[in-house]
Amino acid sequence: MTADIPTPLVTSRAQLLQQLARPVVHDLAVIGGGATGLGVALDAAARGFSVVLLESHDFAKGTSSRATKLVHGGVRYLAQGNIALVREALHERTTLLRNAPHLAQPLAFVMPSYKVWETPFYGTGLKMYDALAGQAGLGHTEFLGRMETLRCLPTAVAEGLKGGVKYWDGQFDDARLALALARTAARLGALVINYCPVSGLLYDAGKVAGVVCADAETGTPYEVRARCVVNATGVWVDELRQRDGQDCGQPVRPMVAPSQGVHIVVDRDFLPSDHALMVPKTADGRVLFAVPWLGKLILGTTDSPRQDLAREPVALREEVSFILGESARYLRRAPRAADVRSIWVGLRPLVKPQDDDSASTKSISREHTVLTSGSGLVTVTGGKWTTYRAMAEDVLRQCMHDRLLPHKPAGVTVSLALVGAGRIRNNGGLNAPQGLHSYGTEAPVVASLPGADAALAPGLSEAMVRFAARHEYARTVEDVLARRARVLFLDARLAASLAPRVAQLLAEELPGHDPQLEQFLQLANQYATVPT
Structure with missing residues (x-):
């Protein structure tokens, strides 16, 4: 060090x-x-x-590990007229990207237009988004022609495409x-x-x-x-x-009024671009995203009220059908159920x-x-x-x-760099498979551990498992493959195949402790199963 x-x-x-x-x-x-x-x-x-x-x-x-991986001001909230929330979120977006550059980065979004009025209508709103961001903006909103839109979204449906709008937000690795x-x-x-x-x-x-x-x-x-x-x-x-x-x-x-959000992960070739696709209004009134992340493509999300509070909620068949169906309206080669690499669900704590x-x-x-x-x-x-x-x-x-704590001034975390804050050059960031770049300045420590050259999968080495056990509070196979590495969220079947070796490594690092291999294999099967 x-x-x-x-x-x-x-x-x-x-x-x-x-x-x-x-x-x-x-x-x-x-x-x-x-x-x-x-x-x-x-x-x-x-x-x-x-x-x-x-x-x-x-x-x-x-x-907190099941977000859409976006650091954003909330275009949807702007449409709802919640200016204060959007302004605060845009300011915090910049703070987060500055304090954790190894885990968050700017991302360009393109909103394709299939009706003549959509580009000026949504573009005007996104110009307001820029104005609210002010100096905290990540890039200027641009009006795109038909060919420019297809260059940004090469697999978008070309028939009827009029143009598009390009704007900037952020993405991150939530866990x-x-x-x-x-x-x-x-x-x-x-x-x-x-x-x-x-x-x-x-x-x-x-x-x-x-x-x-x-x-x-x-x-x-x-x-x-x-x-x-x-x-x-x-x-x-x-x-x-x-x-x-x-x-x-x-x-x-x-x-709390719980809401369930489903995300589907497919291979990157369904949208081979460093731009994300954003649909401002789907059939259920939600925004639909297709976001490149760690070498895959995330499609989502839904908004379904739930009364039960399961720790591992399961996607509903109609939610999966909805996401795949909406994706088919905008992607020339539409993902099918057989193309799903992983499917995961998060419960949002909406205030009732x-x-x-x-x-x-x-x-x-x-x-x-x-x-x-x-x-x-x-x-x-x-x-x-x-x-x-x-x-x-x-x-x-x-x-x-409420006088539960004595007064101490706020603002101490505005410029507080998080552990590992820093970048490794030429790494592809969050659009590339996870690798040493996600450790920032701690990458040399990981590279110095046993197994640094023993790859378990692209972007995951045995040394990373050891680092997770020694320095990142990891106790189980799930801790490693779901949240220290994101394999479960990206490819559930691959995660299941890696689990036995990860369990062995954890047993070496945590003698006498149960890494819960069988429980993880059951969970991986859930993430790999598309409801029918």
């Missing part, structure tokens, strides 16, 4: 649990290791608070960004632990004073004292809110309008909500990946307003 690149922290689980057992009172306990919880933990640690974060499964196991947040928070002194579910709250004189949790691997219980507790469990926040309400004798009204239980999820705002219960439990939900940092500031502002 060079002098200006810190040595990666070792994520020994025994040491983490030893720290958890210490009889100390933390300033802040965060429940939930997705984008929101990790953002709160990082911001608090950067301000000098003592922080513990507990995640029931793996970091970003839920919604690895979550991991970078966790590791950066840890570097700043936060104690972050995965596989440590919270089962209850501690109270002093009717006020929340900490949490009860347990090591999911051994069942060992822990009591963690904290002056302030934040519930950042995403789509599952109501479960803890209900428990808090029961403990304090206060009725609680659910605040308190005066209208009938609102559809398509009409619900993506803005976040922060509230404090009578007992002092702070809950945050809603929002989106792009604004995770601003959401964290809002949460801490609420904690200070």
Whole structure:
């Protein structure tokens, strides 16, 4: 390691649990290791608070690893007239790209026009998008002719094509960004632990004073004292809110309206371009994307209300048919069910309008909500990946307003580079298969580990598995192949074929620990199965 690149922290689980057992009172306990919880933990640690974060499964196991991989202001929200949300998201987009250049980058989008009025109509709106971005813009919106559109989208349906509009947004690797947040928070002194579910709250004189949790691997219980507790469990926040309400004798009204989004992954040759395709209005009123990502093409997404909160939700047959059908309207060679490499589903924690239980999820705002219960439990939900940092500031502002934490100035994460921030030249970025470039400045450390030359698949080496176990909190085959490497999300059958060797490597790195191979093979089969 060079002098200006810190040595990666070792994520020994025994040491983490030893720290958890210490009889100390933390300033802040965060429940939930997705984008929101990790953002709160990082911001608090950067301000000098003592922080513990507990995640029931793996970091970003839920919604935060299942995004459309876009860092965006939200063209759709602009159409809804939510100017403030778009302006904030555009500002945060630039901040994210600057603080994690190895995990996020600009991406050009093309909106093809098959009706004469579409180019000027949507182009005018996207010019407004540019204006809202101001100096934070990534590129100027351009009006394209028919041939220019086909050069950008070579496999788009040419019949009836009038032209198009090109604009700029960003894309990122969501699960690895979550991991970078966790590791950066840890570097700043936060104690972050995965596989440590919270089962209850501690109270002093009717006020929340900490949490009860347990090591999911051994069942060992822990009591963690904290002056302030934040519930950042995403789509599952109501479960803890209900428990808090029961403990304090206060009725609680659910605040989340879950929505299911399905993404389908196919080979890149269905759209061999560095440009993404965007359809502004599909048959169900949603935006449809075809996004190049890590050597594949992501098609999505849907918006279906769900009442159940499964950890591994399954795509509905009609959702898959919808995405494939809409894709066939715009791609000359339309993907079929047999072409699907992986299919994955995320649940969005949309904030329910308190005066209208009938609102559809398509009409619900993506803005976040922060509230404090009578007992002092702070809950945050809603929002989106792009604004995770601003959401964290809002949460801490609420904690200070309620005098759960002493005041400390905000803005400390605006220019805070995340672990690994840096690029490797000539790597193709997020349009190329995952490789050492996703580690940024830590790439030399990975390359120095045993197995650096032993490739398991394009862009994945045995050394990367070892790095995941030693420095990235990985405990299972799924942790490695779903979130440290993104193989499960890109090609589920390939992930299944790699799983036995990954399990062997984890067994070497984590002696006596079960890497849960069979559970992963079942999950890979789910991701590879297209519902019929």
